[in-house]
Amino acid sequence: MPKPPSTVLITGESGTGKEVLARAIHGYSARARKPFVPFNCTAVPRELLESQMFGYRRGAFTGADRDNLGIIRAAKDGTLFLDEVGELGLDLQPKLLRFLESGEINPLGDTSPFKVDVRIVAATNANLDRMVEQGRFREDLFYRLNVICLSIPPLRERRDEIPALVHHFVAKATVEFSKGRVRVAEETMERLLLFKWPGNVRQLQNELRRMVALADADTVLRPSALSKSLQQDTPQAARSANGMEITVPLNDKLLQRSLGSNAK
Numbered sequence: 001m002p003k004p005p006s007t008v009l010i011t012g013e014s015g016t017g018k019e020v021l022a023r024a025i026h027g028y029s030a031r032a033r034k035p036f037v038p039f040n041c042t043a044v045p046r047e048l049l050e051s052q053m054f055g056y057r058r059g060a061f062t063g064a065d066r067d068n069l070g071i072i073r074a075a076k077d078g079t080l081f082l083d084e085v086g087e088l089g090l091d092l093q094p095k096l097l098r099f100l101e102s103g104e105i106n107p108l109g110d111t112s113p114f115k116v117d118v119r120i121v122a123a124t125n126a127n128l129d130r131m132v133e134q135g136r137f138r139e140d141l142f143y144r145l146n147v148i149c150l151s152i153p154p155l156r157e158r159r160d161e162i163p164a165l166v167h168h169f170v171a172k173a174t175v176e177f178s179k180g181r182v183r184v185a186e187e188t189m190e191r192l193l194l195f196k197w198p199g200n201v202r203q204l205q206n207e208l209r210r211m212v213a214l215a216d217a218d219t220v221l222r223p224s225a226l227s228k229s230l231q232q233d234t235p236q237a238a239r240s241a242n243g244m245e246i247t248v249p250l251n252d253k254l255l256q257r258s259l260g261s262n263a264k
Contacts (some may be wrong), residue, residue: 022038042083
């Protein structure tokens with residue numbers, strides 16, 4: 001068997017696009033034609049996590065009426081994306097560590113280990129360093145996952161990307177809802193640039209999708225189409241006295257930049 005691939009750990013707040021990045025890693029790798037299997041570690045009750053990850057043989061426990069490969073073997077030769085990996089319990093962490101080190105799994109009810117070639121891409125919005133200090137996450141597993149670490153900044157720290165994201169999501173929504181050609185007014189874009197986006201890219205996408213869904217076909221999205229919470233929580237952009245010039249702060253502090261003697 002070839003040398004196990006390097007694991008990747010993606011960190012970032014919820015909604016920043018960690019799974020999108022994981023899919024891109026898979027898509028540009030030599031495993032692109034093999035399975036990409038996403039698995040959220042919080043989506044399954046803790047008592048079922050081991051059986052879902054490593055699989056089981058028929059009769060291994062009450063209710064196991066047939067064999068189950070588990071998500072690791074389902075991702076054979078491809079990529080397994082473990083989202084919210086920080087939520088794994090201390091009882092399951094050593095078993096994941098053993099798989100990462102040996103490439104072998106032991107399904108429940110089976111005495112023979114299985115070799116599985118899988119790239120693990122893990123993601124978390126938790127501070128794993130702090131969890132290690134608190135004894136809630138194994139240090140050896142952390143270092144085994146953290147071979148390649150990619151951190152995605154929150155959207156409020158990369159506001160220069162917002163216009164491109166807005167146009168992408170609006171175009172996607174107009175096709176989804178058959179709304180023809182929908183454009184975004186400059187005033188609306190100003191508001192979108194200034195909002196702090198606590199839900200990050202996911203929140204931006206949902207906001208634009210809602211706006212397009214409720215809009216008329218072939219229309220312009222005005223600020224009035226924004227949700228009330230967004231309208232209320234968005235500071236005003238700084239404008240010049242003649243109204244021809246606007247400064248939109250792209251940093252997190254949302255400080256108005258000086259526009260000279262003509263600035264308000």
